[in-house]
Amino acid sequence: MIALIIFGAVFVFALGCSIAMLFAKNAVHTALFLVGSQVALAVAFLLQGAHFVAAVQIIIYAGAIMVLFLFVVMLLGVDRSEVLVEPLPAQRQLALALGALLAAGITYIALTSVDLIGADRTQDLAAINRNPGNVLAVARTLFSRYLLGFEATSVLLVAAIVGVMVLARRVDSVTALGAEAPSSEEREVA
Amino acid sequence: MTEVAPGYYLALAGLMFSIGVIGALVRRNAIVIFMFIELMLNAVNLMFVTFSRIRGSVDGQILVFFVLVVAAAEAVVGLAIILVIVRRRSSANVDDVSLLRW
Amino acid sequence: MMGVQGEVAAGFEPVLAPLIIGLPLAGAVVLLIFGKRIGRLSGVLACGTIGLAAVAGLLNFIALLGAPEESRSTTQHLFDFISVGRFQTGVDLLLDPLSLVMVMVVTGVGTLIHVYSIGYMHGDPRYPRFFAYLNLFASFMLLLVLADNLLLLYVGWEGVGLCSYLLIGFWFDRPSAAAAAKKAFLVNRIGDFAFLIGMFVLFGAIGSLTIGQINEAAGALSAGVATTAALLLFAGATGKSAQIPLYVWLPDAMEGPTPVSALIHAATMVTAGVYMVARFSPVFEASGGTALTVVGVIGAATALWAALMACTEYDIKRVLAYSTISQLGYMFLALGVGAYSIAVFHLVTHAFFKGLLFLGAGAVMHALDGNTDMRHMGGLRRPMPIVGYTFMAGWLAITGVIPFAGFWSKDAILAAAWVEGNYVLWGVGVFTTLLTAFYMSRLYLRVFEGPLRTPEGTHAHDAPLTMAIALVPLGVLSVAGGVINLPGLLTLEHFLEPVVGESLAPEGALAFILSGIALVVAVAGIMLARSIYMASGAEARRARFVRPMAPLVNGARHKFYVDEIYGRLIVLPGKRFALFCADVLDRRGIDGIVNGTATLIGRTSQGLRHIQTGYVRNYAATFLLGVVAVFSFLILRVVAG
Numbered sequence: 001m002i003a004l005i006i007f008g009a010v011f012v013f014a015l016g017c018s019i020a021m022l023f024a025k026n027a028v029h030t031a032l033f034l035v036g037s038q039v040a041l042a043v044a045f046l047l048q049g050a051h052f053v054a055a056v057q058i059i060i061y062a063g064a065i066m067v068l069f070l071f072v073v074m075l076l077g078v079d080r081s082e083v084l085v086e087p088l089p090a091q092r093q094l095a096l097a098l099g100a101l102l103a104a105g106i107t108y109i110a111l112t113s114v115d116l117i118g119a120d121r122t123q124d125l126a127a128i129n130r131n132p133g134n135v136l137a138v139a140r141t142l143f144s145r146y147l148l149g150f151e152a153t154s155v156l157l158v159a160a161i162v163g164v165m166v167l168a169r170r171v172d173s174v175t176a177l178g179a180e181a182p183s184s185e186e187r188e189v190a
Numbered sequence: 191m192t193e194v195a196p197g198y199y200l201a202l203a204g205l206m207f208s209i210g211v212i213g214a215l216v217r218r219n220a221i222v223i224f225m226f227i228e229l230m231l232n233a234v235n236l237m238f239v240t241f242s243r244i245r246g247s248v249d250g251q252i253l254v255f256f257v258l259v260v261a262a263a264e265a266v267v268g269l270a271i272i273l274v275i276v277r278r279r280s281s282a283n284v285d286d287v288s289l290l291r292w
Numbered sequence: 293m294m295g296v297q298g299e300v301a302a303g304f305e306p307v308l309a310p311l312i313i314g315l316p317l318a319g320a321v322v323l324l325i326f327g328k329r330i331g332r333l334s335g336v337l338a339c340g341t342i343g344l345a346a347v348a349g350l351l352n353f354i355a356l357l358g359a360p361e362e363s364r365s366t367t368q369h370l371f372d373f374i375s376v377g378r379f380q381t382g383v384d385l386l387l388d389p390l391s392l393v394m395v396m397v398v399t400g401v402g403t404l405i406h407v408y409s410i411g412y413m414h415g416d417p418r419y420p421r422f423f424a425y426l427n428l429f430a431s432f433m434l435l436l437v438l439a440d441n442l443l444l445l446y447v448g449w450e451g452v453g454l455c456s457y458l459l460i461g462f463w464f465d466r467p468s469a470a471a472a473a474k475k476a477f478l479v480n481r482i483g484d485f486a487f488l489i490g491m492f493v494l495f496g497a498i499g500s501l502t503i504g505q506i507n508e509a510a511g512a513l514s515a516g517v518a519t520t521a522a523l524l525l526f527a528g529a530t531g532k533s534a535q536i537p538l539y540v541w542l543p544d545a546m547e548g549p550t551p552v553s554a555l556i557h558a559a560t561m562v563t564a565g566v567y568m569v570a571r572f573s574p575v576f577e578a579s580g581g582t583a584l585t586v587v588g589v590i591g592a593a594t595a596l597w598a599a600l601m602a603c604t605e606y607d608i609k610r611v612l613a614y615s616t617i618s619q620l621g622y623m624f625l626a627l628g629v630g631a632y633s634i635a636v637f638h639l640v641t642h643a644f645f646k647g648l649l650f651l652g653a654g655a656v657m658h659a660l661d662g663n664t665d666m667r668h669m670g671g672l673r674r675p676m677p678i679v680g681y682t683f684m685a686g687w688l689a690i691t692g693v694i695p696f697a698g699f700w701s702k703d704a705i706l707a708a709a710w711v712e713g714n715y716v717l718w719g720v721g722v723f724t725t726l727l728t729a730f731y732m733s734r735l736y737l738r739v740f741e742g743p744l745r746t747p748e749g750t751h752a753h754d755a756p757l758t759m760a761i762a763l764v765p766l767g768v769l770s771v772a773g774g775v776i777n778l779p780g781l782l783t784l785e786h787f788l789e790p791v792v793g794e795s796l797a798p799e800g801a802l803a804f805i806l807s808g809i810a811l812v813v814a815v816a817g818i819m820l821a822r823s824i825y826m827a828s829g830a831e832a833r834r835a836r837f838v839r840p841m842a843p844l845v846n847g848a849r850h851k852f853y854v855d856e857i858y859g860r861l862i863v864l865p866g867k868r869f870a871l872f873c874a875d876v877l878d879r880r881g882i883d884g885i886v887n888g889t890a891t892l893i894g895r896t897s898q899g900l901r902h903i904q905t906g907y908v909r910n911y912a913a914t915f916l917l918g919v920v921a922v923f924s925f926l927i928l929r930v931v932a933g
Contacts, residue, residue, distance in 0.1 A: 007199075034229060037229065044239075048243045064262075065228070068269065091216065103208035103209075125242065125243050146252050153256060156260070164270040168270045168273055218909070284907075
């Protein structure tokens, strides 16, 4: 019963934050609403016995990544808010209609066809969480069956770091290095 | 503790995902669009966790971990691109970046 | 009548036979490539190659004569031509009496005409090219007569057609020459097409293209197949040998240089049809009379028809052209009554005297700055005696006066027709003899006899040395060429017998009566021409003579409107059809489809490119549309079960 109440609260809070994101004109507000919904999701994770993921969700998502977002928003100028007029014809209507269709479809599947996935083995996860415990189980799985994928993520992250460094480098630093003469456009920007 | 049926979690995830889609289509600030994409990824994470519960194994949670890594990488690279665009055009409006057309 | 040439087991040894074809071909190739550099010497070179080919031919001829009669046929395999499955065709030369007689005519007359051309074409800007074409023609013609299979014969057949086209249109800067060349080529093509089909029919029925095998198997063919094949081959012959209905190209072909007219359009190429029919005589025999009757009737009709037109023509070369058609008609008449060897005999004598007449006409034109209208000429025998007397020999030969060459061959043809029982053909032949004598006398008397008259501004002079060298031997042959087949001795006929069988000849008194009739008719024709062209009071007599036949004369003068009728019935619909194909089918139909496709794609793309707005959110919306579509499909599938 308590779980149901908590889930109701999570449901309302998560959806509320999400919808609020749609209407927030200021990028900072949007980001804050996103954090809200992510915290609600973390609670939902906890409710479903995914303790480690819930912690990661709070620490990395709501913490690190959102801080990065806010940092960029601040960097580019906080007070710039969007114009409300939609320049593309029928973009909003189309987005709403299609989004509604998509939501209806997913909800329909979710509420009617869960058993298609297989037998409900909810109790098995609860058993794993009791013995050997959620974190230990995740770690064992991650470093055994998913070891290769785990190592691949490290490559991905290194690539992302290098890519970002190339992208964010100032143009005049390129000329300073003498790697290549900047094009006229680049010089203009510089 | 786990009395609520997994279908409702999935429904919640679907709704959040749809909101993310709508937001990504409707908003014009590139950073905000990115936030909606993050929202969609979060919704998917919720689904993975729910599946993990349904199947009675932690594999779904591992997938969440991977999504998380990809999301982090993507957010970093994407934000860097936005940074460059803004530096050039002094605008984060995606509609301004429409040179590649007929 | 079956030939025995299939039995080649014990043939004689050929002597350098490939050189007969190879030398002129090599000359042509060298002249075509290096002609400009060789310049004036190209004439000598060309004469040398054809002359050496003549020597090679003669050596083979002697070798053949030296062989015993039953082994006077041999084939020489040079190399494989086409080898596909069971279809084997090699480049094989067939050396037998018939082909070697043809080789002797082609190389002999050819050499003389080559020599003559040195003088005649002197100063022409395309002098080397002319000799290149002449040599090329000679090699193709020799290939035609030496070919051992129908396919190779067809190569030669097409080759001489090509050279004929090139040489008629040699002065292609004259529109009339270009048009005449085109006409000759197209009319020949009709015949060649039929010839090709005939070849297919023979191959389909017999399964071989080798002459020996075809002739051997011809006897076993059903009459229908044999008739079809024979008539198709003969249709090819009507094109190449200018018979009704495809004769119309030959008079126009006189636009070519006169040596060309002499060599190709009198002595050699136009006789290819005669040679071919004689060569495939078993096939014609196998049709049970039908094919040969057609050949004989067409031949007689052509002889008469062309002779009528020759009577009213004023252009000396065109008179000779019609005369050629008429004489070729005689040859086909002979073939039609089964007298193949006599047809070949007439072919040989005709090559002598018609070549001579053309060369003489050429000498006249050469002297008179290219003038060909006999109304402006007269009495030319005195300023140009060599030409005059040789021409006289040719004239007497073609009219059939004893003992000139033409008498023996023409008489033999008429006699064969009588003996065969074809009295109608005989009658037509005799009447044509009258006409021949008349128009040739008209030509000779008007040009060479009477008071001296030349076109304004020209001064007649006798033929230069190179031309005389060619005229004199031909004159001698025209006088004495008949000895090769004197009655009783039967040399040529006997010689050809292994290939084409025996020809019928009258016996005893009948022979003399028939010859007498032909001779009297010929003399009558000469006298008629003399009385209305030469004797005193000729003008009045001519008017009186012509008046009752005015429609006929008028018709003949307009060539009986055959060109106009062909133009209206065949050329015009053909042109309309071609225009229809070009304008409607091609331009609107096929091009329309192609252009329409292009336009459709272009327009569609023009419209579709506006989808590319450049707005990333538009793309995302489209993306979403696809996602929802696929997702909906999946859901519906689940819902439907």
